[in-house]
Amino acid sequence: xxxxxxxxxxxYFSRILIVIALLSFTVGFVPSVYAQDVIRFGxxxxxxxxxxxxxxxxxxxxxxxxxxxxxxxxxxxKGKKYKVEIIYYDDESDPKTAAxxxxxxxxxxxxxxxxxxxxxSCTFPASxxxxxxxxxxxxxxxxxxxIFERGYKYLFATxxxxxxxxxxxxxxxxxxxxxxxTIALINENALFPQLGMDGAASQAEERDITVVYKEKYPxxxxxxxxxxxxxxxxxxxxxxxxxxxADMILLVKQAREMGLKPKMFxxxxxxxxxxxxxxxQKDAEYLLEPIQWSSNMPWKDEVFGYTASEFAALFxxxxxxxxxxxxxxxxxxxxxxxxxxxxxxxxxxKTVRNAIAETDIxxxxxxxxxxxxxxxxxxxxxxxxxxxxxxxxxxxxxxxxGKLVYPIPYSN
Amino acid sequence: MLFLQxxxxxxxxxGVYACAAIGFSIIWGVMNLINxxxxxxxxxxxxxxxxxxxxxxxxxxxxxxxxxxxxxxFGYLIQKYLINHVxxxxxxxxxxxxxxLDLVMVNxxxxxxxxxxxxxxxxxxxxxxxxxxxxxxxxxxxxxFFALLLTAGxxxxxxxxRLGNAVKATSFDRDAAGLVGINVSKVYAVTFGIGAAMAGxxxxxxxxxxxxxxxxxxxxxxxxxxxxxxxxxxxIPGAIIGGLTIGIVENFASVFLEAGYxxxxxxxxxxxxxxxxPRGILGKKFYAEVxx
Numbered sequence: 022x023x024x025x026x027x028x029x030x031x032x033y034f035s036r037i038l039i040v041i042a043l044l045s046f047t048v049g050f051v052p053s054v055y056a057q058d059v060i061r062f063g064x065x066x067x068x069x070x071x072x073x074x075x076x077x078x079x080x081x082x083x084x085x086x087x088x089x090x091x092x093x094x095x096x097x098x099k100g101k102k103y104k105v106e107i108i109y110y111d112d113e114s115d116p117k118t119a120a121x122x123x124x125x126x127x128x129x130x131x132x133x134x135x136x137x138x139x140x141x142s143c144t145f146p147a148s149x150x151x152x153x154x155x156x157x158x159x160x161x162x163x164x165x166x167x168i169f170e171r172g173y174k175y176l177f178a179t180x181x182x183x184x185x186x187x188x189x190x191x192x193x194x195x196x197x198x199x200x201x202x203t204i205a206l207i208n209e210n211a212l213f214p215q216l217g218m219d220g221a222a223s224q225a226e227e228r229d230i231t232v233v234y235k236e237k238y239p240x241x242x243x244x245x246x247x248x249x250x251x252x253x254x255x256x257x258x259x260x261x262x263x264x265x266x267a268d269m270i271l272l273v274k275q276a277r278e279m280g281l282k283p284k285m286f287x288x289x290x291x292x293x294x295x296x297x298x299x300x301x302q303k304d305a306e307y308l309l310e311p312i313q314w315s316s317n318m319p320w321k322d323e324v325f326g327y328t329a330s331e332f333a334a335l336f337x338x339x340x341x342x343x344x345x346x347x348x349x350x351x352x353x354x355x356x357x358x359x360x361x362x363x364x365x366x367x368x369x370x371k372t373v374r375n376a377i378a379e380t381d382i383x384x385x386x387x388x389x390x391x392x393x394x395x396x397x398x399x400x401x402x403x404x405x406x407x408x409x410x411x412x413x414x415x416x417x418x419x420x421x422x423g424k425l426v427y428p429i430p431y432s433n
Numbered sequence: 434m435l436f437l438q439x440x441x442x443x444x445x446x447x448g449v450y451a452c453a454a455i456g457f458s459i460i461w462g463v464m465n466l467i468n469x470x471x472x473x474x475x476x477x478x479x480x481x482x483x484x485x486x487x488x489x490x491x492x493x494x495x496x497x498x499x500x501x502x503x504x505x506x507f508g509y510l511i512q513k514y515l516i517n518h519v520x521x522x523x524x525x526x527x528x529x530x531x532x533x534l535d536l537v538m539v540n541x542x543x544x545x546x547x548x549x550x551x552x553x554x555x556x557x558x559x560x561x562x563x564x565x566x567x568x569x570x571x572x573x574x575x576x577x578f579f580a581l582l583l584t585a586g587x588x589x590x591x592x593x594x595r596l597g598n599a600v601k602a603t604s605f606d607r608d609a610a611g612l613v614g615i616n617v618s619k620v621y622a623v624t625f626g627i628g629a630a631m632a633g634x635x636x637x638x639x640x641x642x643x644x645x646x647x648x649x650x651x652x653x654x655x656x657x658x659x660x661x662x663x664x665x666x667x668x669i670p671g672a673i674i675g676g677l678t679i680g681i682v683e684n685f686a687s688v689f690l691e692a693g694y695x696x697x698x699x700x701x702x703x704x705x706x707x708x709x710x711p712r713g714i715l716g717k718k719f720y721a722e723v724x725x
Binding site for chain 1: 435438439442443445446547549550551552554558559561563566568570572573642643644645646649652655656680683684685687688691692693695696
């Protein structure tokens with residue numbers, strides 16, 4: 022009796038399943054009827070998990086472009102307008118999941134144009150999947166140089182990678198007269214700070230600034246005073262340091278204690294993070310930090326005609342918060358596709374990839390032009406200097422809010 | 434001149450290491466308990482100091498007695514109501530308990546004070562004595578002398594007072610101490626309170642010269658561990674010698690070898706001490722050894 026019942030039930034369920042399958046087939050079929058007029062992008066983003074906050078900033082950036090281009094009727098390509106659609110999946114801030122979801126986007130959703138996830142750790146495996154299927158990925162948030170050292174052909178990034186972080190500071194140094202002659206570099210023995218200071222060393226050499234000190238300290242170090250005493254012996258004009266915020270606060274403190282007086286003092290990160298100025302107060306004055314973007318940059322976009330500040334104002338109105346670099350950096354990835362697709366049409370991934378490789382455009386995020394590794398060499402980092410406890414953009418000069426204070430005035 | 438500067442930095446830094454390690458050493462030596470929450474207790478002391486500094490502008494050095502008192506009460510209660518229940522059990526129980534306590538403290542700190550990185554910058558930060566190119570910052574000098582003062586005070590307490598002698602007696606032999614009428618669980622609570630108070634006061638000092646956040650406590654626990662093993666378990670002069678040795682060795686390694694090797698050098702030193710003098714430079718037999 023029971024067996025028979027189960028049998029009927031099973032049969033019943035299988036019939037329902039068939040109906041559902043048929044229905045979903047029809048539903049699945051519907052968009053492709055209109056697919057001619059829609060361009061679909063796909064991205065795996067960290068919408069939950071430890072990087073959820075940043076993941077959402079990225080999504081808002083992608084959405085900003087989608088919303089604004091669709092309001093204009095879509096991307097005009099060879100006399101026809103194409104609406105934009107983005108398929109998102111949540112990778113829960115897990116790199117392995119990100120890789121799986123990118124595969125799903127390619128294989129199941131048949132996505133031909135990929136956008137990047139958030140963070141270097143997610144971009145690393147996700148871009149490998151894209152490369153395997155030869156689907157272009159324009160990413161906006163993987164800054165580790167190592168991502169681009171794998172000879173990939175289908176990966177491009179809108180941001181400056183970490184090895185380029187200090188170029189703005191050193192460009193400024195080169196423009197000074199008298200030009201600073203010597204530089205000292207200190208970094209924590211960790212990947213990101215190391216790549217940053219290695220980059221600074223080669224940039225300094227290119228600009229004829231002598232590296233008089235370059236050392237790394239182990240993570241978790243509680244005392245940098247003797248390293249700084251050794252730096253003082255070299256009396257460098259410029260001091261650059263890279264490490265996590267706690268170390269950087271310690272470093273600035275102990276540099277003052279050891280009587281170090283560089284004319285220019287920059288940190289790879291720290292000054293714009295919460296708590297930094299509060300912790301160091303007057304000792305934080307005149308510190309430099311490279312930043313990816315600021316809303317008063319002099320850049321103007323060619324698609325919408327927005328300047329950086331117009332972008333910031335519109336974005337704040339629509340999303341309810343002031344954008345830092347995350348949203349424009351993300352939106353710029355779509356602008357890269359926008360131009361490439363306009364050039365070659367809604368073509369196969371390889372053709373579009375070749376068009377992306379030749380990108381040279383201006384956006385509200387800055388100029389974008391890729392080198393053969395897919396890194397953006399069109400823009401440099403902007404630079405802020407802490408003045409009266411507030412970050413003031415001092416470079417590039419055209420978008421500067423204030424003038425660089427150089428040399429740093431020390432009150433004995 | 435660089436040599437002299439590095440030596441001075443090493444001594445000043447070593448004094449702080451010693452001060453941060455003494456509380457850890459006392460608790461371990463007397464009770465055979467490795468307090469994994471030691472670092473978080475230092476951080477709590479730092480936050481108390483930070484709180485008074487930002488709220489009332491109280492000088493961090495004047496906050497030392499406040500953090501000491503708060504942490505003493507905290508430690509006393511923790512020992513009386515929590516650790517005393519498992520102290521007779523296996524050492525793993527106390528490890529698990531203090532590890533759990535550490536997690537609770539770290540998260541309570543994050544809730545109360547946020548995860549932002551803090552540091553206290555009094556008006557005299559960055560100023561100091563100058564002899565030619567030799568710089569001795571006032572903050573580090575002050576911290577060093579305070580550290581010595583606290584250590585000397587603890588030393589006097591242990592050797593000159595009745596309670597101090599009871600603590601020492603308990604550390605040598607718990608059962609014998611009980612037989613002569615010492616209330617062992619009370620002595621334990623007082624010892625843990627003192628250990629916590631030393632951590633809290635070290636925290637006040639540390640807040641002036643380092644940066645701190647809720648999660649950096651572990652680094653202090655590790656440092657205390659090394660200092661105590663090097664100098665000798667439960668020994669106050671041992672903690673000072675251990676702290677100074679580590680401080681000086683680290684500073685010299687970071688300048689005259691390569692900065693990346695500073696930890697390697699101090700751990701090699703620790704390894705050598707453990708091989709050739711397993712009780713540490715000034716270590717004596719303690720309860721744990723007698724009983725075991």
